[in-house]
Amino acid sequence: xxxxxxxxxxxxxxxxxAGISALEEVTVEVHRGELVGLIGPNGAGKTTLFDCxxxxxxxxxxxxxxxxxxxxxxPVHRRARLGLARTFQRIELFSGMNVRDxxxxxxxxxxxxxxxxRDAVGLSxxxxxEIERCDRMLDLLGLTPDADRPIESLSLGRGRLVELGRALxxxxxxxxxxxxxxxxDRRETHDMGTVLQAVQERSHTAILxxxxxxxxxxxxxxxLYVLDAGHLIASGPTREVLDDPAVRAAYLGxxx
Amino acid sequence: MxxxxxxxxxxxxxxxxxxxLAVGLVLTYKTSGxxxxxxxxxxxxxxxxxxxxxxxxxxxxxxxxxLAIVVIGPLLxxxxxxxxxxxxxxxxxxxxxxxxxxLLVAIPELVRLAFGSESKKNPPPLWYVERTDQWLWPEGxxxxxxxxxxxxxxxxxxxxxxxxxxFRSTALGLRMRAVVESPRMVELNGINAERxxxxxxxxxxxxxxxxxxxxxxxxxxxxPFDFFTLLVAALAATxxxxxxxxxxxxxxGILLGVLQAILAGKLPTxxxxxxxxxxALPFVVLFALLLFWPGLRSARDAADPxxxxxxxxxxxxxxxxxxxxxxxxxxxAVTVSAIGLLLGWFVLDSFWLGLVTSGVILGVIMLSITxxxxxxxxxxxxxxxxxxIGAFTTARVVDSLGMSVIVAIFVGAVVAAAVGGLLALPVLxxxxxxxxxxxxxxxxxxxxxxxxxxxxxxxxxxxxxxxPVIGPVDLAENRAFFVLAxxxxxxxxxxxxxxxxxxxxxxxxxLRGSExxxxxxxxxxxxxxxxxxxxxxxxxxLGGGLLACFYGAANYDQSFxxxxxLVWVVLVVTAGARSVQAAVISGLGFFLIxxxxxxxxxxxxxxxxxxxxxxxxxEAVLRTIKPEYSLGVAFILFGFGALTYAKHPEGIIEVQTxxxxxxxxxxxxxxDRSQPTPATDDARPPDEDPAAPATDxxxxxxxxxxxxxxxxx
Numbered sequence: 001x002x003x004x005x006x007x008x009x010x011x012x013x014x015x016x017x018a019g020i021s022a023l024e025e026v027t028v029e030v031h032r033g034e035l036v037g038l039i040g041p042n043g044a045g046k047t048t049l050f051d052c053x054x055x056x057x058x059x060x061x062x063x064x065x066x067x068x069x070x071x072x073x074x075p076v077h078r079r080a081r082l083g084l085a086r087t088f089q090r091i092e093l094f095s096g097m098n099v100r101d102x103x104x105x106x107x108x109x110x111x112x113x114x115x116x117x118r119d120a121v122g123l124s125x126x127x128x129x130e131i132e133r134c135d136r137m138l139d140l141l142g143l144t145p146d147a148d149r150p151i152e153s154l155s156l157g158r159g160r161l162v163e164l165g166r167a168l169x170x171x172x173x174x175x176x177x178x179x180x181x182x183x184x185d186r187r188e189t190h191d192m193g194t195v196l197q198a199v200q201e202r203s204h205t206a207i208l209x210x211x212x213x214x215x216x217x218x219x220x221x222x223x224l225y226v227l228d229a230g231h232l233i234a235s236g237p238t239r240e241v242l243d244d245p246a247v248r249a250a251y252l253g254x255x256x
Numbered sequence: 257m258x259x260x261x262x263x264x265x266x267x268x269x270x271x272x273x274x275x276x277l278a279v280g281l282v283l284t285y286k287t288s289g290x291x292x293x294x295x296x297x298x299x300x301x302x303x304x305x306x307x308x309x310x311x312x313x314x315x316x317x318x319x320x321x322x323l324a325i326v327v328i329g330p331l332l333x334x335x336x337x338x339x340x341x342x343x344x345x346x347x348x349x350x351x352x353x354x355x356x357x358x359l360l361v362a363i364p365e366l367v368r369l370a371f372g373s374e375s376k377k378n379p380p381p382l383w384y385v386e387r388t389d390q391w392l393w394p395e396g397x398x399x400x401x402x403x404x405x406x407x408x409x410x411x412x413x414x415x416x417x418x419x420x421x422x423f424r425s426t427a428l429g430l431r432m433r434a435v436v437e438s439p440r441m442v443e444l445n446g447i448n449a450e451r452x453x454x455x456x457x458x459x460x461x462x463x464x465x466x467x468x469x470x471x472x473x474x475x476x477x478x479x480p481f482d483f484f485t486l487l488v489a490a491l492a493a494t495x496x497x498x499x500x501x502x503x504x505x506x507x508x509g510i511l512l513g514v515l516q517a518i519l520a521g522k523l524p525t526x527x528x529x530x531x532x533x534x535x536a537l538p539f540v541v542l543f544a545l546l547l548f549w550p551g552l553r554s555a556r557d558a559a560d561p562x563x564x565x566x567x568x569x570x571x572x573x574x575x576x577x578x579x580x581x582x583x584x585x586x587x588x589a590v591t592v593s594a595i596g597l598l599l600g601w602f603v604l605d606s607f608w609l610g611l612v613t614s615g616v617i618l619g620v621i622m623l624s625i626t627x628x629x630x631x632x633x634x635x636x637x638x639x640x641x642x643x644x645i646g647a648f649t650t651a652r653v654v655d656s657l658g659m660s661v662i663v664a665i666f667v668g669a670v671v672a673a674a675v676g677g678l679l680a681l682p683v684l685x686x687x688x689x690x691x692x693x694x695x696x697x698x699x700x701x702x703x704x705x706x707x708x709x710x711x712x713x714x715x716x717x718x719x720x721x722x723x724p725v726i727g728p729v730d731l732a733e734n735r736a737f738f739v740l741a742x743x744x745x746x747x748x749x750x751x752x753x754x755x756x757x758x759x760x761x762x763x764x765x766x767l768r769g770s771e772x773x774x775x776x777x778x779x780x781x782x783x784x785x786x787x788x789x790x791x792x793x794x795x796x797x798l799g800g801g802l803l804a805c806f807y808g809a810a811n812y813d814q815s816f817x818x819x820x821x822l823v824w825v826v827l828v829v830t831a832g833a834r835s836v837q838a839a840v841i842s843g844l845g846f847f848l849i850x851x852x853x854x855x856x857x858x859x860x861x862x863x864x865x866x867x868x869x870x871x872x873x874x875e876a877v878l879r880t881i882k883p884e885y886s887l888g889v890a891f892i893l894f895g896f897g898a899l900t901y902a903k904h905p906e907g908i909i910e911v912q913t914x915x916x917x918x919x920x921x922x923x924x925x926x927x928d929r930s931q932p933t934p935a936t937d938d939a940r941p942p943d944e945d946p947a948a949p950a951t952d953x954x955x956x957x958x959x960x961x962x963x964x965x966x967x968x969x
Contacts, residue, residue, distance in 0.1 A: 056772060076775035086776050094769030105766045106777040108759055116787050119758030120751060163773075170777050 005068065007032045007206050008174055013052050013062035015045075022048045023059070024230045030174060033204040035196075037211060037221030037238065041250065044227040046210045047089055050176050053208075054086050055079045067173060081110070083173035087163040089182060089210075093151045099162050100147045103134040106169035137165045140202070141195060157188040161195065168199060174206045181213045193219055218242065226250070263521040264514045269405035271513020272412040273471055274538070275506045277486065278493035279416060280463035282505050285494075286423075287432040287456030288341055290352040291689045294359035296487035298336075298461055299468030300480045302329050303379060304367050306469045307478060310380040321382060325465040333461025337454045344902050345439050345453065349688050350635060351902040357826050362895025364480030365888040373884070375479075379472035383407050408470055415463060416506050423502070432456045481819060488700055489538030491693060495545040512538060536704040543697040546690055547682050585913055589837050600738045609734055611847045616741045617806055619843030620748045620799030622828050623836065624792040629825065630833035631756055632788035633768040635692040638679075638699035639796045640821030644812055645702075646672040646797025647804035648712055651719035661724035662740075665801035669794045676793020680786045699818040707812050718811040721804045737806060744802060748795050749836045760787055823894060830897035832907020841909060849893065854886035 006029040015023040023045045030036050040046050051057040053064055055076040064071040071079055094102055107130050118124045138144045141161045146154060151162060160180055167175055180196070181189040193216045200207060211217045217224065217238065224241040226234040228250040234241050241247055277295065284292040292298075306324035309315040315323075336359070344352055383403045401409070423429040431452045434442045439449040468483065475482050489512075496508025516537050600612055621643050628636045646668035653664040683694045706712045713719065723732040724740075731737045755761050763784045766774040771781055804810035827846060832838030860878040864870060870878075897908065904911045 054776060056775075075780075076772065077778050077780045080776050080778035088773065092770035092773035094766040094773065096769060097765060101762070105762050105774075105779070108762065109766075109774075109778040116755070116760055116791075119755045119760045122754040122758070124758035124760075166773075166777060 006030060007034075007067060008053070008208075009063075009065040010049075010053055011063045011065075013049065013059045013064070015048055015052055015057060015059045021230050023052065025062070026227065026230070026232050028053075028208075028225055028232075030206050030208050032173070033200075033206055034223070035200055035207045035209060035221050037209050037217040037224040038227065039211060039214075039217060039224060040227035043229075045230045046227055047178060049227070050086060050178055050208075050210065054084060054176060077109075080170060083171070084176070085167035085170050085172035085174075086176035087160070087167055087178055087180060089178040091156070091159050091163050093159060093162060093166075095152065096150070098148050098150050099143060099154070100131075100134055100138065102151065102162055102166045103137055103169050104130060106166045107133055110170045134169065137169060140198065141165045156183045157185075157192070160184065160192065164195070164199070168203070168205070171203075172205055174208065177207060177209045177211075179210050179212060181211060181216055189213055189216060192216075196220060214242070259521070260518060263518045265401075266521075267514035267517025268510055269401065269408050269513070270516065271510035272408045273467070273474070273486070273509075274490040274493050274512050275509025276408070276412045276415060276463070276467040276470065277490035278497065278505045278509050279412075279419065279502055280460055280467060281487070281490065281494050282497055282499060282502060283419060283456070283463060284460040285499050287436060287460065288453060289345070289349065289436050290341055290356060291349065291499075291693075292356045292460070293353070293484075293487070294356045294363060295460075295464050296483040297360050297363035297480060298329070298332055298464035299471065299487075300364055300478070300483045301332055301367055301468070302465030303468035303472040303478055303483070304371055304376065306382075307376050307379050307472065308371055311376075317382075321469065324469055325462065329462040329465025330458035331461075332465075333457035333459070334454060336461065337457035340899060341457065342450060342453060347902045350692075351905065353635060353689055353692060354826065354829055354898050354901045357822055358830075358895040358898025358901075360484065360895070361823055361826055361898070362892045365891045365895070367480075368888050369885060369892075373888070375477045377477045379475065379478050381407075381473045382469050404473060411466065411470055412506070415466070416502060419502050428452070428455065484819070485700070488542070488696060491697070492538045492542040492545060495542055495549060495693075498549070512541060515541075536701050539697045539700040539704065543694060543701060546686060546694045546697065581914070581917060584917065585837070597739075597742060600742070601735060606734060608851075609738055611851055612844065613734065613738045613741050613806060614803070615844035615847040616738070616745050616840075617799055617803045617843070618824075618846055619745050619840040620741075620802060621796050622799075622824060622839035622843040623745075623748050623752050624794075624796035624799065625825055625828040626752055626833060626836060626839045627755070627788055627795060628792035629829060630835070631752075631761055631764045632785055632792070633764070634785070634788070635688075635695075635825065636789075636792065637692055637696040637821055637825060638702070638818070639792070639824060640816045640818055641699045641702045642672045642676055642793040642796035643800030643803065644707070644810070644816035645675055645793075646800035647721070647810035647816065648719065649797070650801035650804055651714070651721045651810045652711075654721060655719065661722055661805060662726060665724075665798060665805060668801035669798035672797020672800070673790045673794030676796075677786055677790035679793075680789035684782060684785050684789070696818075699821060703812075703818050713810065713812055718809040718814075719804075720809050721801075721807075723805060723808070741802060741806065744798065745840065748798060749840065751791075752795070752836055752839075755791065760784060764788055823891070826898040827894055829901055830894070830908060832909045833905075835907065835909065838907050838909045846894075850887045850890040853889050854883045857881050857883040857886055857889075 008028070008030040010026070010028045012025040012027055013023050014021070014025055026045070026049060028036075028038070028049070038046055038049070048057065052059045052062075053071075055071065055074055055078070066079070066082060066084060069082075071082075071084075074082075094105065097105070104126050108126075115124075135144070135147070138147050141164065143158065143161055143165060146158060146162075151159060154162065160183075164177070164180065177196070180192050184192060196207070196209075197220065199205065209217065209221060221238050223236065224234070224238045225232060226241060226244075226247050233250055234244050234247050277299070280299075281292060281295050284290055284295060302324045305328045306320055309323055310317070310320040340355060340359075341352070344355060381404055423433065431442065431447055432455070434447075435449045435452045435456070439453070442449045442452070471483070471486065472478060490509065492512055493505050493508035496511070497503075497505030516534065519537060520534055596612070600609060604612060621639060624639050624642065625636075628634055628639070646665070649668035649671040650661070650664045653659050653667050654661055657664075659667065679695075679698060683691060683698075686694055708715070723730070723737060725731065726740075729736050731740055763774065763779045766777075766779055767781050767784055775781060800810075800816065803815055807815065810816075824842075824846070827842040828839055831842040831845070860881045861883065864875055864878050900908055
């Protein structure tokens, strides 16, 4: 694993809130095209780690390197333009827009944003090319029938797909998925897994997946990290980690 | 040293005045989540009542004070809670702010209607001695205080101590705090949240009354503006207390008073610093505190922990517009504009033409609010300041560089845009209410530091701005100027329109939807918001220059007083912050509605004059309606209009358009049953071009000023 340089290297990330330690020297690596799972009980610090990696939170200590350069100090949107995308556990869609607009905005933002002067002379309408790219993505995710619907009218499962599509429009090198199955029923979860597999096969995007649904993690992830109370307690190939008694005790608990 | 100490002691009573107001504000904020800018107006009500009964009706001190402070104050609080704020508990902080702005505009005018508009000179004091220096303490010392000062200090101490006890050691205080956090959670615990909220409003309104009566003798005559300005000054103390700590607020108020007194005594009296900085000090302090005081920026709006269990909010009505509605309103707008132009050119006499031209120019300034609030989702209370910057620059550039007036107006717009961009850089770190307060502080700093300067405003004589001459057309002629104004309005409107549907507008939409999510796809919030701020300031500057040019002078007090900025925001937000059309209508409305009302109010008087044989009772009733009420009533209407914002964030124009459309559709439907039901608001017609809806930019979405939040939780 060490000969090729990892796409993302997060080293000894530490984050404290008012003295309470949310992450303690957590080290995570993701390689190109790989799907890595990150599991842990609620409150283990998974979302905090995502926030530190995507730039929303500033870690107290530690270094994040992405694609060979340090991300320390870069704001969220700069990291996004370097190829880091994410979805959210409580989904964050742009209210008041329809589904295609969500993707169009992301498509436009990928290039670092428009020019005000182009706006002022009315030259910044979506081009046929942009619309086509969005429609292809909608098609891939099976969202074509919903393209013109306002996002407020979508079900949670469809909403999560829109979020995924929006993130993918930025052509990320690495995608953080924060509990894509949370709030979905068994079938929707299964469909989400299928979509993720399709996406990964198509674009070779590396994915770091936070997930509670063990069957889904088993199906998708080649490697796993396990967080508990801010500490990394295990990492390795999925099967081995899931069989680790310490992991079972901390995370899977009794009866699973 | 002794001298400084003496000055400091002299500053304590003023500081207590600041503290008293600030503590009242903090109390309201703590117990209702409302940042109540109308607090000063509430204080004004009690002060006027006290003035009336004490001076006009010569009541003894005690009953007069009891009526004004203990009866009227809480009663007003009760009313506000019952009628308004009880229903706003779950609204966002910006809806609450807009509501309080509306009250701020409406309440003083209501008072004026009720008690007459003649000036109320020499407000009576709340103490027995006639002249405050008849009673001094400690007598003969250097640090002597008079009766008024002692009363103020005592009242402040009693209030602060009382509130401390209330919050720290009573069940009621605990409940009050809990209700702000989550009224529903409190109710689940078996407490009547409504009653608790009512008590807090009565209490805070009582405090407003007390401070109003105490403060009144500071002024030569009672004026709601003085009360409001004093309130904004007290905001510095509120910020010092981080909007939550009452002891810190008290300390902040006293420090502010002391600092002001020391500055007043120590600075040379003839310098710009002394003349400008002294009155501006509270606003400078407020601005600095908002930007740099740790703990304020991270202080979040009270968020209901139970909010997550709510069903997702229904799609904002305005976010979904049928093509039919869009095309219909556009066609309507074009028709009305064309008729307006023709009316202006051929029909209107010079008086009405003047009003309409003013309205059209104000429409340009209103468009700046569409940009900042409708598109950017930020409340700025300094749009009048940007307009003034445009006006002053225009005047200066014409005067000293001899530039063509029309070019100078655009130079003014560019300068205003630059100032807007510069202001945006520090201010954008703030959110919601804090952003609004920072812009308010900026407006007052400008008013008290810059405006009095000769090289800015021309000092006492307003700077003259000549009318331009374009080729053969001399715009000194009002009809020609009207066309110029309409053309510039069209230009500004078109600019706002294309920016709204362009990348910048989309990015701002995304940021309003979820700032984090927008950043996570690569949108720079700072960049987009600085552009919005700058564009908005530039448009306001354009309007300001044009207005100065129309009136022939850049007159700050008459045209650009910061208070107008507040009224304008109220108007635009009420009419619909996201639509170009609403901006234009509110610009016209600001000038035309008072005139229409005046014509209306003249009718009863004329009727009485024409019918001398009317019964006395009828005549008496008709005589109470006087044309001079028109401006006041118009402001009351504007203010009350804002109260609808919480319910209809998309604006009343959009609501009315939809209602009208629904009625028409219903009628059509009844006459022709065989036709399929026309498209309603809920769905797009299926035959629509699939590419077009993506650019359905005219959709007037409300500007929910919020960060994050799930669209479909």
